[in-house]
Amino acid sequence: MSVITPTKITFFEFLTPLVASGKKTITIRDISESHYQPGTQVEVYTLESHIKVCDIVILAVEPLAFDDINEFHAAQESLPLDELKHLIRHVYPDQQRLFMISFSLIES
Numbered sequence: 001m002s003v004i005t006p007t008k009i010t011f012f013e014f015l016t017p018l019v020a021s022g023k024k025t026i027t028i029r030d031i032s033e034s035h036y037q038p039g040t041q042v043e044v045y046t047l048e049s050h051i052k053v054c055d056i057v058i059l060a061v062e063p064l065a066f067d068d069i070n071e072f073h074a075a076q077e078s079l080p081l082d083e084l085k086h087l088i089r090h091v092y093p094d095q096q097r098l099f100m101i102s103f104s105l106i107e108s
């Protein structure tokens with residue numbers, strides 16, 4: 001079965017300034033949002049209002065267990081670790097198996 005490479009990603013609106021400023025360089029998603037391909041350009045939109053924010057390039061997609069999320073990931077998310085884990089549990093209440101998507105901002 002082939003999976004179409006996605007060319008868009010959404011972030012909660014309150015996180016988009018961190019993406020657009022280049023401070024946030026990873027996002028942690030479940031398998032349904034893990035099909036990004038390294039080297040591809042992806043458009044960033046706000047989840048709530050679907051406004052285009054910026055473009056990013058995908059650097060890597062790697063498996064990451066919820067229990068292994070640590071200060072290293074929090075720094076790259078530009079969030080405190082407790083806030084990050086709380087947010088991930090809010091979005092993905094039961095999932096241990098997650099994916100770390102690393103990306104770089106494309107300056108416009």
Ligand SMILES: CC(=O)Nc1ccn([C@H]2C[C@H](O)[C@@H](CO)O2)c(=O)n1
Nearest residue numbers: 010011012027028029047087088091
């Ligand atoms: C559908 C959708 O947009 N879902 C998500 C999922 C996660 N995030 C943020 C929250 C954290 O900063 C990281 C880690 O999951 O990504 C998000 O903005 N939108």
